[in-house]
């Protein structure tokens with residue numbers, strides 16, 4: 307089915323946490339993993355305690371939990387320090403009256419304060435909602451409105467994008483910065499933290515109580531609030547151990563922002579549950595900064611995304627040679643298909659096999675992976691982790707034989723599975739419409755040896771530089787522009803970004819196509835929604851292809867774009 311399939315890169319790991327794949331799977335039992343946790347006996351649990359306090363209390367108080375650097379800061383935060391700073395933040399929230407189950411959003415750049423706020427929120431049993439700092443007003447509004455958040459942690463720079471007046475549930479704006487003059491409803495983070503106690507009575511919650519709310523895009527409607535519970539720690543801990551292969555001495559760098567699920571499940575929970583040292587690099591992507599982050603911190607395990615690897619690749623082999631990257635011993639990727647080309651390049655320049663991993667916001671944790679002890683087939687996502695089963699189903703839920711393309715599905719349940727879509731039970735049910743299975747929305751096939759190969763999205767979700775963008779959200783923003791009558795948005799294949807956003811637009815009467823107008827429309831989306839959601843290409847059309855029920859037929863736009871046959875047009879409007 308795929309000629310890449312013949313290529314095999316042999317496993318080299320000798321001391322992987324995982325025995326052979328087959329051995330690890332046979333007789334696997336999640337309850338054995340649970341025994342690692344202190345709550346196994348009591349039943350009461352808290353993710354932040356297990357990630358930080360537990361280690362701080364077990365002799366790792368002075369071990370570095372976080373190496374943080376950006377253009378102006380360079381800090382090492384110990385487990386002991388992370389415990390007290392998150393305790394303090396928990397106390398700040400309690401003093402404001404924030405309670406278990408309340409939603410608290412964090413909307414700020416990656417800094418040690420962000421991590422203290424995230425952990426402190428979890429410590430008091432509140433549900434944390436991380437937001438990308440790139441979000442503009444509409445994106446922030448949608449998420450805070452839907453979740454009825456009571457508090458937001460942000461910076462004075464980002465505050466103008468929080469429409470406080472329109473959000474009646476939002477009672478507290480906690481501002482992180484210097485010389486904050488807190489107005490009504492506002493709180494000075496630093497001032498409050500300085501006064502707060504180091505000691506906090508942790509809120510012990512049930513395994514099924516709320517932990518985190520990640521908003522993510524679907525093909526229709528507003529973004530969905532994917533709701534995860536404390537129980538997810540079982541999977542975060544276990545995959546941190548067997549997939550990331552984390553050991554106590556590791557310095558681990560996950561390049562993802564906590565606004566993306568990778569930046570929390572594997573940028574916060576998995577590494578700290580495993581007692582590793584975590585690296586966070588603030589600021590924007592620059593190849594030299596990235597390599598110097600690895601060199602300076604002696605990063606051993608590195609988890610990034612195809613889009614970043616492709617950008618590093620285009621920065622050239624010479625750039626790699628300027629740095630000492632010999633500390634690296636394990637490299638992984640997630641977010642989009644990992645091109646075989648990138649895998650080969652990684653082997654050449656880093657002397658590392660890049661291990662692909664597949665999972666989703668909804669799955670909460672890794673599911674289909676290449677283990678350290680497994681041969682890699684470049685272009686394949688790997689095999690389901692122990693304790694889980696994956697299959698390719700037809701649309702009626704029948705399991706398809708090897709080499710047949712269909713719906714990638716996972717047998718339910720697994721520990722980190724989402725527990726609901728906030729305010730939208732119907733949407734939640736859609737994922738489980740084929741009894742006994744979670745239907746991912748990705749299409750794939752499995753080869754004879756059980757390796758899974760990604761083929762595409764079943765719906766229209768665009769994956770640009772590893773970020774999921776719903777075409778509907780972009781179209782809605784586009785039609786708010788005074789010149790735009792109708793808009794249809796697709797993902798156009800792009801060698802660097804995976805896909806870029808291309809918009810087909812019909813103009814209102816009185817407007818003429820021009821390059822200035824294109825630029826103005828793109829800017830409108832960038833400032834109104836998010837930079838990564840702005841179309842990089844715009845094409846004006848007199849009319850857009852629509853179904854009789856008025857739905858824009860994105861697959862026809864895509865076929866036009868790719869010069870492919872348009873397929874069944876029976877539902878098209880005239």
Ligand code: 6R9
Pocket residue numbers: 522566567568639640641642643644662663664665666667668687746747748760762763769772773774
């Ligand atoms: C963790 C994360 C999920 C979607 C998923 C799929 C794509 C993720 C992939 C991959 C090919 C991989 N995706 N990993 N495609 N190979 N290894 O990315 O979550 O942002 O929710 O995106 O990303 O299409 O369905 P999320």
